Amino acid sequence: MTATSSPTSPTAAGTVLHGVPVVAGVQYAPVIRPGTPPDLSADTTAELAEGERADEVQRFTDAAATVAARLRERAGNASGAASEVLAATATLAQDRGWLGAAEKRIKDGAPAVGAVNAAIDQFVEMFTKMGGLMAERVTDLRDIRSRVVAQLKGLPEPGVPVPDEPSILCAEDLAPADTAGLDPTLVVALATTLGGPTSHTAIIARQLGIPCVVAVTGLDDVASGTMVMVDGTLGTVTVAPEEAAARDAVAAAERAAAEAANWSGPGATADGHAVAVLANVQDGAAARSARETPAEGVGLFRTELCFLNTDAEPTVDEQATIYAEVLEAFDGKKVVVRTLDAGSDKPLKFAGHPDEANPALGVRGIRIAENNPNLLAHQLDAIAEAAGRTGNQPWVMAPMIATADEAERFAAKCRERGLTPGVMIEVPAAALLAEKILEHVDFLSIGTNDLAQYTMAADRMSADLATLTDPWQPAVLALVAMTIRAGQAAGKPVGVCGEAAADPLLACVLTGMGVTSLSAAAAAVRGVGAKLAQVTLKQCSEAAAAVLATGSAAEARAAALAVLG
Incomplete structure (x- = not known):
């Protein structure tokens, strides 16, 4: 397994980090992190000779097309939300806006890698200022840049390492191309520093059925290999917890999951x-x-x-x-x-x-x-x-x-x-x-x-x-x-x-x-x-009334738990 980490100082054992719960469940496993992205540096002082520029444009166009084709292929092999987000990312990889901006820079003499960097930076800034749904695409743009630059430099495609044992994937953020291809038997939970409850990471975690917590403060300081417990119900990541207690929590969650697996419908409360x-x-x-x-x-x-x-x-x-x-x-x-x-x-x-x-x-x-x-x-x-x-x-x-x-x-x-x-x-x-x-x-x-x-x-x-x-x-x-x-x-x-x-x-x-x-x-x-x-329906009604009387999301969740367990 190859994984990297950039924490500057270890987080004390037993520290509980808080985030936003996305997918319920509990898992206890070592941390893995996405592999190091390709070196994006380029010689900004170099200028292509006039006769080299057409070939460099073609090299760039081919690299972007290859990346888009790989993403489309993955979309075709996936289903549900994974297929949709991969298809959307493939479309972005062939977007005429950033492609045209990069091509113009190459025609002006910039090497392809430098042109890609500058064009993506331009659109990242633009999308960030727009906010809303466009700001969501910033992670996707940066992921596309890493993939195109890797293709231009002849490097392996970047992404999430395949672990040798069940592991918990922690990252600042995850691009659709990373999350869509995860094996839920090896990546058993997700935690990210960024993202929200409706981000691509959250949506695909739900499809995979693995615990997920996003917007976790302090997660970047947790090193690869550290044992952590992710609780997707409470929205916590516990660093190096006491092993017996962690395994008991996982076992309890697995029992609840087993009960759920036996549910055969139709949908109804306990009183019908x-x-x-x-x-x-x-x-x-x-x-x-x-x-x-x-x-x-x-x-x-x-x-x-x-x-x-x-x-x-x-x-x-x-x-x-x-x-x-x-x-x-x-x-x-x-x-x-x-x-x-x-x-x-x-x-x-x-x-x-x-x-x-x-x-x-x-x-x-x-x-x-x-x-x-x-x-x-x-x-x-x-x-x-x-x-x-x-x-x-x-x-x-x-x-x-x-x-x-x-x-x-x-x-x-x-x-x-x-x-x-x-x-x-x-x-x-x-x-x-x-x-x-x-x-x-x-x-x-x-x-x-x-x-x-x-x-x-x-x-x-x-x-x-x-x-x-x-x-x-x-x-x-x-x-x-x-x-x-x-x-x-x-x-x-x-x-x-x-x-x-x-x-x-x-x-x-x-x-x-x-x-x-x-x-x-x-x-x-x-x-x-x-x-x-x-x-029962009575319990649900009591929980609804209690929730509607609260003043914050945390209070609302606690009020529901108090009634429903």
Whole structure:
């Protein structure tokens, strides 16, 4: 095993480091860290002769294309969230903006390595200033730079070492290409200094089903090889804990996991109150994998995957074939399809995205349809076609709805095609107007990831602000409760499909608020269902009331634990 570490001083045994809990569970193992990235240094005084520049441009173009091709290949071999984030990173590796900036520098005489460094630095600064979802791509940009420079220098591809024994991966941050390929039998937990509860690291940790804590203060000072205990429920990393106590904690967590593994559904509390437990998927492969769990259907089918890495809009037939795979995997079961949620950090080459000072607050989600009405029309046609082919009638929801008028227009387009319309509640305005929106649609689905970001005015990738984007924030949960009450008054279902639904404890609180379905990564389905089966609706309701009376995320979590255990 090859791993590196840069701590300057050892952390005392027994020290408990605190972060934001992401995936529940406990693991005790030695620390590994990502390998040393390639030397990025370049001779900035060298200038290429005029006759060398064309060849250097070609060498750079080939290197970037090779990196993108490797990422696309990994995306094709992965499924679910891993496939989606790898595909998005491959698209970024071929982004015309930074590629053009590097190429211009080479044509002006800079060697390729120096040109790559300067171009990536330029875009890192730009993305950081933009904030929001664009700032999330900074880690991806730096990862792409390391891979392209390694290719240019003829060095091995950088990344996470393959450990010889079960280990805990600790890092400042992890790029999608690193986390997507992890073996959960060897990398048994994740902890990062940066990141938030909806970062790529967090999302893939949920898919892998391994404990994860992010935004851990002091983690950089923990050396490779140090034994640590990661508690993904409490959000702690304990350095060199007493071995017997650590192993007891792991054993207790494993017993709880074993109980969860035996849960076979359907979703219900201990006293029989039904709450559908559904899966989030991105493609047919992910849907087939989710079908192996007790998931009762699909609560969120993200459709972006077939739109990424393509220069032209897929045809209606091409889209229908992709959508039909998911409908077939859950034949006769509920499938909720989310229309295209592109823009911001997932730009489409064929949609004519404008340059925006703050893309997270710009043209994304349903707003793309304003200037590209055929894009939405074709997608709805394809969903209807897939429904006709499979005989499975899906529900369809639009992302980033902010007004009742938007909901009304979307619902009309769905009903024209015989589809059941709903909307995502991700914007605080939509939560506040849920009663009005429900006059036009048949259901609501709360996306807690974006709802937390927009409610708290906090970049969900900022380690400094990670506690603000915690879905346990009382302000976020107040908007969730308001939305659910509107659904109850209208007699229409309200589900949660954000990452909050993957937290078994929070899932019980949401059930107490009156949510009708919970949709999570397939790896989280059993854990959520098993926890629900251990508590009564009365306990869930008491926990919800206690949580809504708190003033901080930590207090909210503690209040729920006090009631639910």
